[in-house]
Amino acid sequence: MNDMADHSAELKRRFPGRSDQIDTLLSLMGRPADPTVPSILIYGHSSSGKTSLVRDLLSTTIARKQWAYINCIERHTPRMMFEHAVNEWCSWSPSWDNQFTSIARIDNLNDFLCVLKEGVPLNQHSTEMIGDKETRYLVLDRAERLRDMGATILPALLRLSEISQRNICVILLSTIVYEKFRTKSGSYEPLVIRFPEYSKEDTLQILRRDFSEDGMDIEVEDKGTVHLNDDFFRSFSEVIYSIFFQNCKDLNELRHLVALLFPLFINPIRDGRAKTHETAKLFKLAQPYFAEATDKLYLREISSSEWAKRTSEMADAKTTTSHTVDASVIAAIRTNAKGDFDLPYYTKFLLIASYLASYNPPRFDVRYFAKVADEKKKKKRGIHKSASDKSGGKMRQQLLGPKAFPVERMLAIFYSIIDDKLDDAIDIPVQITSLTTLRLLLRTTNMDKLDGAKYKCNVSFDFIRGVARSVRFEIDKYLFDFI
Amino acid sequence: MTILGKRKADDASPSCLASDNQSEDLETVVQDFTILESNPFLVSDSESDRASDVADPPENGISTPPPVTEHDSSLATYVQEAKNSILDRISERSLPIDLSNLSEQYDKLHHLLEQTVKVGESNSCLLIGNRGSGKTVLVRKVIQSLQKEHKDNFLTVELNGLIQTDDRSALREITRQLTRESQMEDRSFTSFAESLAFLLSLLKSGSKSTTPVIFILDEFDLFAQHTKQALLYNLFDIAQSSQNPIAVIGLTCRLDTMELLEKRVKSRFSHRQIYLYPPSSFGDFSSATKSVLSLPMSDSITDENHTTYIRNFNEALDTLFQDPLFLAVIRRIFDLTKDLRMVFKICFQPVSSLSAQNPFLTATQFYDSGIMQRADSKTELLKGVSLLELILIVSMGKLLDRETSTFNFQMVYDEYKDFMNMTQASGHSFGMKLYKRAVALKAFEHLQSFELVCPVESVAKCPKEYRMMKIMLEPSQISNAVAKYRDCPTAVKKWGIGNPL
Numbered sequence: 001m002n003d004m005a006d007h008s009a010e011l012k013r014r015f016p017g018r019s020d021q022i023d024t025l026l027s028l029m030g031r032p033a034d035p036t037v038p039s040i041l042i043y044g045h046s047s048s049g050k051t052s053l054v055r056d057l058l059s060t061t062i063a064r065k066q067w068a069y070i071n072c073i074e075r076h077t078p079r080m081m082f083e084h085a086v087n088e089w090c091s092w093s094p095s096w097d098n099q100f101t102s103i104a105r106i107d108n109l110n111d112f113l114c115v116l117k118e119g120v121p122l123n124q125h126s127t128e129m130i131g132d133k134e135t136r137y138l139v140l141d142r143a144e145r146l147r148d149m150g151a152t153i154l155p156a157l158l159r160l161s162e163i164s165q166r167n168i169c170v171i172l173l174s175t176i177v178y179e180k181f182r183t184k185s186g187s188y189e190p191l192v193i194r195f196p197e198y199s200k201e202d203t204l205q206i207l208r209r210d211f212s213e214d215g216m217d218i219e220v221e222d223k224g225t226v227h228l229n230d231d232f233f234r235s236f237s238e239v240i241y242s243i244f245f246q247n248c249k250d251l252n253e254l255r256h257l258v259a260l261l262f263p264l265f266i267n268p269i270r271d272g273r274a275k276t277h278e279t280a281k282l283f284k285l286a287q288p289y290f291a292e293a294t295d296k297l298y299l300r301e302i303s304s305s306e307w308a309k310r311t312s313e314m315a316d317a318k319t320t321t322s323h324t325v326d327a328s329v330i331a332a333i334r335t336n337a338k339g340d341f342d343l344p345y346y347t348k349f350l351l352i353a354s355y356l357a358s359y360n361p362p363r364f365d366v367r368y369f370a371k372v373a374d375e376k377k378k379k380k381r382g383i384h385k386s387a388s389d390k391s392g393g394k395m396r397q398q399l400l401g402p403k404a405f406p407v408e409r410m411l412a413i414f415y416s417i418i419d420d421k422l423d424d425a426i427d428i429p430v431q432i433t434s435l436t437t438l439r440l441l442l443r444t445t446n447m448d449k450l451d452g453a454k455y456k457c458n459v460s461f462d463f464i465r466g467v468a469r470s471v472r473f474e475i476d477k478y479l480f481d482f483i
Numbered sequence: 484m485t486i487l488g489k490r491k492a493d494d495a496s497p498s499c500l501a502s503d504n505q506s507e508d509l510e511t512v513v514q515d516f517t518i519l520e521s522n523p524f525l526v527s528d529s530e531s532d533r534a535s536d537v538a539d540p541p542e543n544g545i546s547t548p549p550p551v552t553e554h555d556s557s558l559a560t561y562v563q564e565a566k567n568s569i570l571d572r573i574s575e576r577s578l579p580i581d582l583s584n585l586s587e588q589y590d591k592l593h594h595l596l597e598q599t600v601k602v603g604e605s606n607s608c609l610l611i612g613n614r615g616s617g618k619t620v621l622v623r624k625v626i627q628s629l630q631k632e633h634k635d636n637f638l639t640v641e642l643n644g645l646i647q648t649d650d651r652s653a654l655r656e657i658t659r660q661l662t663r664e665s666q667m668e669d670r671s672f673t674s675f676a677e678s679l680a681f682l683l684s685l686l687k688s689g690s691k692s693t694t695p696v697i698f699i700l701d702e703f704d705l706f707a708q709h710t711k712q713a714l715l716y717n718l719f720d721i722a723q724s725s726q727n728p729i730a731v732i733g734l735t736c737r738l739d740t741m742e743l744l745e746k747r748v749k750s751r752f753s754h755r756q757i758y759l760y761p762p763s764s765f766g767d768f769s770s771a772t773k774s775v776l777s778l779p780m781s782d783s784i785t786d787e788n789h790t791t792y793i794r795n796f797n798e799a800l801d802t803l804f805q806d807p808l809f810l811a812v813i814r815r816i817f818d819l820t821k822d823l824r825m826v827f828k829i830c831f832q833p834v835s836s837l838s839a840q841n842p843f844l845t846a847t848q849f850y851d852s853g854i855m856q857r858a859d860s861k862t863e864l865l866k867g868v869s870l871l872e873l874i875l876i877v878s879m880g881k882l883l884d885r886e887t888s889t890f891n892f893q894m895v896y897d898e899y900k901d902f903m904n905m906t907q908a909s910g911h912s913f914g915m916k917l918y919k920r921a922v923a924l925k926a927f928e929h930l931q932s933f934e935l936v937c938p939v940e941s942v943a944k945c946p947k948e949y950r951m952m953k954i955m956l957e958p959s960q961i962s963n964a965v966a967k968y969r970d971c972p973t974a975v976k977k978w979g980i981g982n983p984l
């Protein structure tokens with residue numbers, strides 16, 4: 001009993017804000033030989049500590065062979081899942097000595113049940129009985145994938161202990177709610193435990209654990225070292241939290257941001273531009289980086305390790321003026337997503353023409369592209385727009401996405417938007433094919449249908465604007481109903 | 484397989500529990516309580532008086548029993564024993580003590596199987612009842628009593644449609660169970676035909692005097708989906724042509740199971756059906772609950788302290804069942820589902836937290852775990868989304884209001900942009916900023932990973948920004964989520980809760 005209290009205190013220290021869940025789980029587990037709930041579903045947001053808590057809790061309280069941990073993405077077939085579970089329960093690991101075989105061959109649920117009922121023969125003399133006395137746990141991470149493994153796996157696992165008459169507790173971990181697991185004909189419903197989101201205090205506590213407890217010494221230009229203590233980390237974590245928490249509840253992402261921004265944050269201290277206690281000043285100096293990071297939230301265009309490399313390079317190159325280095329870092333964050341994508345001159349026009357064909361309604365082609373200006377039709381535009389505005393302009397083509405167009409229409413637009421005569425040497429079909437290979441155009445009709453081919457334009461508005469600008473074509477003038 | 488294969492059905496229509504949540508629960512329970520008191524057939528007058536006396540401090544039940552401190556260590560073992568026996572019952576591993584509400588069905592089934600075991604009559608029968616209505620328990624109980632009465636003069640073969648997903652594995656399982664129980668030599672077969680032939684020869688060779696075999700087919704409807712229903716055909720065929728006496732008991736929760744059977748199979752079935760119902764009145768329901776939670780007093784217990792503990796435990800249980808708060812929890816489950824398993828689910832936590840320090844069940848624990856199990860999980864999940872994701876959800880809600888039930892990311896982002904422009908123009912955008920499209924797309928994909936937003940068609944035909952989606956939330960759930968959201972900016976709150984345009 002005392003042992004148990006120690007474990008729970010230790011776990012609560014390691015997992016701030018999870019004491020209720022730890023208590024619940026520990027009381028449900030009881031002593032090793034106690035009967036348990038047939039199945040538990042633990043759900044909560046990503047990075048709310050589901051996997052780490054359950055693994056830590058099981059490994060501290062019970063013997064390793066009593067529980068098996070399975071990630072349903074790694075073990076995506078019933079055979080892999082069941083064999084791995086039995087391997088872990090028998091503390092068997094596939095290795096060179098056993099030709100990387102599992103301890104028992106289990107192809108399906110039926111075999112698994114056989115193994116549970118009859119035990120696994122370890123050698124001639126002993127048989128490993130599973131769950132006859134002490135409870136065995138089967139932890140299934142990413143349990144939502146179980147739904148794809150066959151219709152009967154999940155309902156059977158949920159009442160495994162009843163079917164097998166063994167003491168087995170199945171713990172499912174998932175980010176999605178139980179309603180999504182329900183099957184049409186129903187099944188045994190698991191006990192549901194929710195891992196709620198962390199409070200501010202808990203988040204700060206977890207963030208601070210990434211720093212070493214005795215603080216950190218950094219070198220300052222000309223003045224030896226300065227000690228950064230726990231309070232400094234605390235104020236830094238608070239700054240990070242206050243900026244990002246509204247739009248980033250993911251703890252791992254927050255930790256990533258902390259790792260990214262901390263070197264930049266303490267940079268002014270290194271240069272002697274600010275003191276450790278001047279949080280406001282430090283914050284002001286780091287403001288542009290924070291703004292950049294907010295724009296790039298979750299995108300991870302640059303990996304943490306790459307970032308660490310860059311910042312360490314920056315620390316090495318302290319001797320140079322720090323401003324230029326800072327600027328280069330910003331530039332690195334602002335990696336150009338569009339890339340320098342260069343196409344031949346007329347191919348650009350082809351792409352623009354296909355964009356126009358994809359997003360403009362055909363009935364306005366005459367108005368936009370006819371060589372003879374048709375003044376009458378232009379006047380009618382206002383009337384038409386008010387009539388089509390039923391859904392608050394939310395059904396316009398810009399939002400609905402590209403429409404397929406016949407290639408002839410695109411060619412007509414193409415010849416209309418290029419000003420000069422086309423050189424005979426340019427092979428338009430080849431250009432279309434190369435655009436399709438680049439996935440800038442998508443062919444929507446089958447390849448075996450030669451005439452009447454239809455295409456879709458597969459580029460974003462920003463991209464096409466960049467292309468149009470490079471050939472000095474004012475695309476905005478030709479687009480219908482764009483904002 | 485198609486029956487189990489569909490899981491989308493429940494998404495669109497959340498149950499009536501849907502809009503429940505923790506803060507409302509208190510009110511509803513108070514309401515339930517008033518209904519309870521005014522309901523005469525629930526609690527008789529004298530009882531309700533007593534109940535309200537006890538109601539004020541719910542822990543009253545614990546303080547009354549005499550102190551047992553001097554036997555602390557033995558108490559701990561008693562509590563442990565009590566805990567295990569109750570847990571065994573609510574996790575459905577051991578059989579319940581009484582099946583009073585199923586006595587009629589019990590008699591029927593018992594008579595039927597006894598005929599098979601005693602006289603060698605072949606029979607087939609279908610048990611139909613909702614999930615958790617006690618089909619498996621009933622069969623196990625009957626088998627248990629038959630084993631007691633007739634020693635081991637018969638064999639049972641248990642199959643489960645979830646486990647034996649095709650006839651091949653079902654046959655293998657049957658041979659395994661038969662050879663194990665009758666100590667025949669272990670035989671392994673290479674082909675399906677061979678094993679079927681062996682089994683049929685085994686079953687058809689006998690006469691009325693040979694050992695009867697009882698086949699129990701759990702999830703019977705799944706067996707009907709096997710190709711050509713060969714197993715069912717053969718089993719029913721043997722049952723009909725009086726050879727080796729066998730009884731085939733099918734358990735299912737599908738009322739239309741008969742329709743699933745092929746004509747040739749159907750004609751060989753006896754058409755005997757036993758229906759099981761959940762407890763029809765609240766009195767039955769709560770007494771069934773009580774019998775599961777109570778400790779049996781058996782003569783084998785001689786220790787004075789132990790009997791005192793059991794008596795005190797049952798007394799505490801009596802007080803618990805007069806507690807209006809507790810009864811409200813049970814009543815609610817009864818009104819919604821009549822499913823005893825729902826009650827069991829709530830019981831797990833209080834029962835497993837029994838210890839020497841608190842050796843008796845108390846109402847507050849049940850109340851807490853009741854709230855935990857019935858809280859609407861989607862609303863709970865929405866509490867943890869980021870503000871950007873919440874705003875995107877509200878944007879989708881606004882699109883729904885305009886009868887745009889399917890939408891893509893571009894539309895949602897456009898709606899979000901409109902909202903941000905509006906708030907920025909009116910100067911309410913305190914601390915909020917318009918996020919870039921890429922960031923918003925990530926947030927949108929995050930929502931998709933929670934399956935709060937699902938694509939309309941499974942195959943993507945266009946870039947992901949334009950892929951048509953639908954939201955798996957009710958408008959009420961959306962406004963609820965906004966109202967519950969911590970530190971929600973007032974502009975978002977107004978926008979989210981405000982009346983549809």
